[in-house]
Amino acid sequence: MILAAIVASVLFGVYHFAHSPPFNTIGLVVFLTVIGLLTSLFFFVSRDVYGTIAFHNFLGIFGVISALDASGNLASFERPVGSLLVMAVVTIAALIMAHSRLLNQESERTPSRVR
Numbered sequence: 001m002i003l004a005a006i007v008a009s010v011l012f013g014v015y016h017f018a019h020s021p022p023f024n025t026i027g028l029v030v031f032l033t034v035i036g037l038l039t040s041l042f043f044f045v046s047r048d049v050y051g052t053i054a055f056h057n058f059l060g061i062f063g064v065i066s067a068l069d070a071s072g073n074l075a076s077f078e079r080p081v082g083s084l085l086v087m088a089v090v091t092i093a094a095l096i097m098a099h100s101r102l103l104n105q106e107s108e109r110t111p112s113r114v115r
Contacts, residue, residue, distance in 0.1 A: 001044070009036030022067055035059055049099070 013033030016023045023032075039059070043052040068074040 005037065005040035005044070009033050009040060012036035022071055028067075035063070053095075 010033050013029040013031075013036060016029055016032050018024070022028060035056075039052060039056045042055045043049070046052065065074065068077065
């Protein structure tokens, strides 16, 4: 599990090279790898996927706002971006459906007690 957390965190950091500046610098890739490790640690301690998502999104929103403010680009996001909102809703719906399906599969595999 520790190796998986390290690999996922490094890939999370490297993934950000696909973004525009300042997210595609070596320093931010290393920083985001550390954020990935913190998020993994949060999950290992809490065992709560939704709590981990909220934790990650809090760090992400805080980080993106700080980076945009520092680069002078925060004004471009004064109004909600419709496509981002749609993507967020679709992602949350997909997560809930997948979680529900996994719970149903787990309950089908668990033998019921006969009394």
